[in-house]
Amino acid sequence: MKIIVAPDSFKGSLTSIQAAEAIECGIKKAALTCKENVEIIKVPMADGGEGTVEAIISAIGGKIIQTKVLDPLGRKIDSFFGVLPDNTAVIEMAAASGLNLLTVEERNPMKTTSYGTGELIKAALDIGCKNIIIGIGGSATNDGGVGMCQALGIKFLDKEGKQIGFGGGELYKINKIDISSLDSRINDTIITIASDVKNTLCGPNGASAIYGPQKGATSEMVEILDRNLKHFATAIQKQFNKDVLNVPGSGAAGGLGAALMAFFRAELRLGINLIMELVKLEDKVKEADIVITGEGSTDYQTLYGKVPLGIAKVARKHNKPVICISGSLGEGYEELYNEGIEALFSIVSRPMSLEEAMRMGDVLLEKITTNVLNICFMK
Structure with missing residues (x-):
């Protein structure tokens, strides 16, 4: 299975490179448990801001x-x-x-x-x-x-x-x-x-x-x-x-x-469109089985051109499923189901402060990725 990992940064917690690495670790743990062969292609993303x-x-x-x-x-x-x-x-x-x-x-x-x-x-x-x-x-x-x-x-x-x-x-x-x-x-x-x-x-x-x-x-x-x-x-x-x-x-x-x-x-x-062109994301997505993206907070503002929306549009064009794993899911995130994202998850696994969630961002992101991919590999 070929998986494209293309997250934005988790502002104040993880750069897009760090987020991609945490997701990669989570995928590998799930693949080991489920005895699944995977090829992971990391494409850290941005939309013009920090990172x-x-x-x-x-x-x-x-x-x-x-x-x-x-x-x-x-x-x-x-x-x-x-x-x-x-x-x-x-x-x-x-x-x-x-x-x-x-x-x-x-x-x-x-x-x-x-x-x-x-x-x-x-x-x-x-x-x-x-x-x-x-x-x-x-x-x-x-x-x-x-x-x-x-x-x-x-x-x-x-x-x-x-x-x-x-x-x-x-x-x-x-x-x-x-x-x-x-x-x-x-x-x-x-x-x-x-x-x-x-x-x-x-x-x-x-x-x-x-x-x-x-x-x-x-x-x-x-x-x-x-x-x-x-x-x-x-x-x-x-x-x-x-x-x-x-x-x-x-x-x-x-x-x-x-x-x-x-x-x-x-x-x-x-x-996001400019950067996807630069990194030739569409060529990579064409060959993928699953695309994983994410950002610090996914909500109605994501619909105005942020990374997960851009990724979803490219993936939908080639009929590829997209999973979005973000720091938090806020008001209006459900609208992204209509844009080609199959499932959305928050990394927060229990009641915790924002400071704790940001401090533990890499660990939480890795764990939720493992859980999500366990389900994907069991299909």
């Missing part, structure tokens, strides 16, 4: 480049990006401007900047990469991507001709956008955005309203940030005749999507 670089490099090869950038609060930190065998750079915004880099007390989208993401792009350009994939999940910012643009030479000037500061709280000051010093190498570079977010820039479904609170925004901050992003979009429209206000995905990563599309001609792709 994207590691997942892609592990699947198709390449190398990790270490560098230093500014974090969301302007502090110098160690960071990284990946380079594939064809010299395509793979960047995850979370490695420079991610929520994971801040404590809960430090979260403040009025002040946080995407400058470090721009530094990662510049580092990729410095080593000759002309094709860049940017995964923009997990951001701590709501600055419209202005910080990223500043790192690459664009100037956002106030009425006195001075550069505005960092953070979403500064955008209302923009009077003129000067692109004359934009890194010229950008013109010869293809940039692709990997994201599972289709939100527009502003309004009740925009970047500030939907994602601002998890980045530390109060209700008052959300109103200010939304107003500031609209001012930013108006400045782009007025000066460059480009509408980023109503483009699906422009609200991704606190408006980073808008800046990438407006100034870098970037194409927005659903992260």
